[in-house]
Amino acid sequence: MNEKKTADEINQWFSTYGVITSERILGTYQIVLPQSELLAAVKSPFSFYHQLIQVPLKNVLNGIILQQANDYHVYAQKIFIDYLLSGESGKPPEAQGAHTRESIEEERKQLVIIGEEFHQKQTAHDSLIANSQSVLIKIAKEWKVIMESAIRLTSTTLKNNNLDIKRSVIRRAVTHALVFCDLTSPQIENDKYAFVNKMNQVLRLNLSEQLKEQIAHNLSDLINFTINFNSKISSFFERADELTQNALSYRTLFYEAILRVTELIKLLPEYKIDPIQDEANRESLHFDKTIGEKRTK
8 A cells, every 4th residue: 555645635625624523533433532642643644543534534534536526427428318309310311410429429428337337346345434434443442442452551651650640641641642652663673662752742750761761661562563553454445546547537437427428419400508507517516526636736
């Protein structure tokens, strides 16, 4: 999977649709973050929470692109329906415009074929949402159990060292570290207390090296689980990336079909598209057709 490409595509879309979608996705996994850290949590590339929402965000993005492609498809179908209902297509071969009518019929047949293929991609998208959501919910539940265990063990360790810190504060410290500690960095191996030090930005304790070692041990399962998270869902990323390209392709195909058919209809001597009906048909097409495309700076 090209994680950088995926992140770039989502970040471009994210700037338009904001944090609210990410907050709702996290809520699906019963994860609630402080508003003060929510934005950093979902935008920081090495944050666990950022990683957790990538596939669902990608699914949302794909759903938007597929809906746009579908809107183009429906509009193209309406063009053909109005054309067929007019009786223009039933004119005899010797009538003026025969060659154009043949070209329009070929476009109609091609649209049917492309439409059937497109519906298969819509089904694949729905399947990916269901499968990935099921796995992610299971992973999130497992992660929460491990996190609560780490918090409990850390609380006990601190109490044994005469440091009575509320679990709610420890939880906030762990959350802070999960947001701001880059566990993917190669330098992490040379700083075994990096996660603990990030936690201590919230705890504000004078921790000895021995106490840091104990806390790091308490957190080891949580840290390892977080580090290995992406490997558990990499196949979903790959499928989502493939669907993005498919969705973009069909959106373009339907759009180009509309342009071709419209130009062909203009060549007919007698039939013209009804501007009032066409305006009604275009109601669903008022959207940003560049969503999902990589933009150059």
